[in-house]
Amino acid sequence: MSAxxxxxxxxxxxxxxxxxxxxxxxxxxxxxxxxxxGPNGAGKSTLFFNIIGLQxxxxxxxxxxxxxxxxxxxxxxxxxxxxxxxQVPRAFASMTIEEAIRVGAYKRYGERDVAxxxxxxxxxxxxxxxxxxxxxxxxxxxxxxxELARALATEPMLLLLDExxxxxxxxxxxxxxxxxxxxxxxxxxxxxxxxxxxxxxMGLCQRILVLDYGEVIAEGSPQEISTNxxxxxxxxxxxxxx
Amino acid sequence: MTDTLIQNLLxxxxxxxxxxxxxxxxxxxxxxxxVVNFAHGDLVMVSMYLxxxxxxxxxxxxxxxxxxxxxxxxxxxxxxxxxIIDRTLRQRYVTQIAVTVGLMTFLRALAQLxxxxxxxALPYSLIQGSIQIGSYTILASRLVSAAVSVLVxxxxxxxxxxxxxxxxxxxxxDDLDAASLHGVDxxxxxxxxxxxxxxxxxxxxxxxxxxxxxxxxxGVRFGLLSWCVLAMAxxxxxxxxxxxxxxxxxxxxxxxxxxxxxxxxxxIYLLFILVLWLxxxxxxxxx
Numbered sequence: 001m002s003a004x005x006x007x008x009x010x011x012x013x014x015x016x017x018x019x020x021x022x023x024x025x026x027x028x029x030x031x032x033x034x035x036x037x038g039p040n041g042a043g044k045s046t047l048f049f050n051i052i053g054l055q056x057x058x059x060x061x062x063x064x065x066x067x068x069x070x071x072x073x074x075x076x077x078x079x080x081x082x083x084x085x086x087q088v089p090r091a092f093a094s095m096t097i098e099e100a101i102r103v104g105a106y107k108r109y110g111e112r113d114v115a116x117x118x119x120x121x122x123x124x125x126x127x128x129x130x131x132x133x134x135x136x137x138x139x140x141x142x143x144x145x146x147e148l149a150r151a152l153a154t155e156p157m158l159l160l161l162d163e164x165x166x167x168x169x170x171x172x173x174x175x176x177x178x179x180x181x182x183x184x185x186x187x188x189x190x191x192x193x194x195x196x197x198x199x200x201x202m203g204l205c206q207r208i209l210v211l212d213y214g215e216v217i218a219e220g221s222p223q224e225i226s227t228n229x230x231x232x233x234x235x236x237x238x239x240x241x242x
Numbered sequence: 243m244t245d246t247l248i249q250n251l252l253x254x255x256x257x258x259x260x261x262x263x264x265x266x267x268x269x270x271x272x273x274x275x276x277v278v279n280f281a282h283g284d285l286v287m288v289s290m291y292l293x294x295x296x297x298x299x300x301x302x303x304x305x306x307x308x309x310x311x312x313x314x315x316x317x318x319x320x321x322x323x324x325x326i327i328d329r330t331l332r333q334r335y336v337t338q339i340a341v342t343v344g345l346m347t348f349l350r351a352l353a354q355l356x357x358x359x360x361x362x363a364l365p366y367s368l369i370q371g372s373i374q375i376g377s378y379t380i381l382a383s384r385l386v387s388a389a390v391s392v393l394v395x396x397x398x399x400x401x402x403x404x405x406x407x408x409x410x411x412x413x414x415x416d417d418l419d420a421a422s423l424h425g426v427d428x429x430x431x432x433x434x435x436x437x438x439x440x441x442x443x444x445x446x447x448x449x450x451x452x453x454x455x456x457x458x459x460x461g462v463r464f465g466l467l468s469w470c471v472l473a474m475a476x477x478x479x480x481x482x483x484x485x486x487x488x489x490x491x492x493x494x495x496x497x498x499x500x501x502x503x504x505x506x507x508x509x510i511y512l513l514f515i516l517v518l519w520l521x522x523x524x525x526x527x528x529x
Contacts, residue, residue, distance in 0.1 A: 091417075093416050106406045
């Protein structure tokens, strides 16, 4: 078994009286395809925001490759090798696709090498014919690819994808899964995906964590999760398990 | 009659280029960090006094002092950012407005203390003479000032679209969270935008001093004027800023020559209200 890349220990996040995350612990191992699922409002996106530094947890600890990153600002966390894509794509509206990706690439490269990195990522995400289009003019599936490309340009070791498959048609979904699998196998990027599209979760991931009302209710392989009574109950309500 | 009008329009349009330059500094600050900076015009005033001081003390011409005042104002901008603005970023709008209005009052009082409440001007400028086009006379200092303003605006536009730091500023302006997740340090980027925005007032201050006098109360006029230009142009369009600056300058001149010299501000603000009323996003703004 490989070493853990991300360890989250007893993470708690409150918004006023609402406990969005309650004592959540998890461990993602290097090279893994990990998934976090759960009904709407379970705290999945909040968990992401706390890991990448956009929100500060009220309690708990987050370790990245053994180093405490709890409460560090996002650009430092990006430096260390974690980045994410958003549930609702947030590309830079005033820029062309190429420029938006460039912003990510500047993290690791100077002006001289940045173009090479941008080309590489554009080829990988199949964006060549679109590179001069403006981010404010393109559709959802393309925006998702731009987000993925921009995130890849920062050369992450751990990439968090927040509902990257939502709103994609079956063909686009298959393409996305192929790209993600390649990233994992060829570039050894550890992936953690939050997803509602079960086809993607079950087809792609090795280990799944289930959140409900801010708590971890199950963890295991796709087979274990799909037969776990607590998970079925969380998704379909009490009485659904015969 | 028409001759005077065209003459005044020309002068106004040329001065408008400097307004656009001032507004560009404001637009960098407001567009990137959403801070309503009321002290911007007073930085122009301070720049003009610094130009006056340097000119008087060393004999360096007003047209050249920006080489000295630009880095100085950049540092002042950084200082203001880290000392004041950075602490109020997560506060309510009212708090931000209060601190920048406070800074505005402070700068004005400081100017009154150091330079006394009387208009000051430099006795001469390197840029002498005028150019005759048909029956119209254009003061060389105004023409050079306008040309330099346009060049600097063009340069800043290139900086924003071509360099790493410029792209970071735009990325932070488009979506701060997304930018910081892709490695943009927001505090550093904000400080750079604030410093650069302030430093642009140094160029404007130097140029203005080649044909104008300075007094401690003129900051508020430039401040509001640049807000007008910015609101008229809308966020995100640098050519739009230049055009709006020219419109404001020309409108001001027209009001003065057709109506009454005292009506200069009235005309500008009428135009301002009209634009906000008919087209709230500005003439060239996005969305």
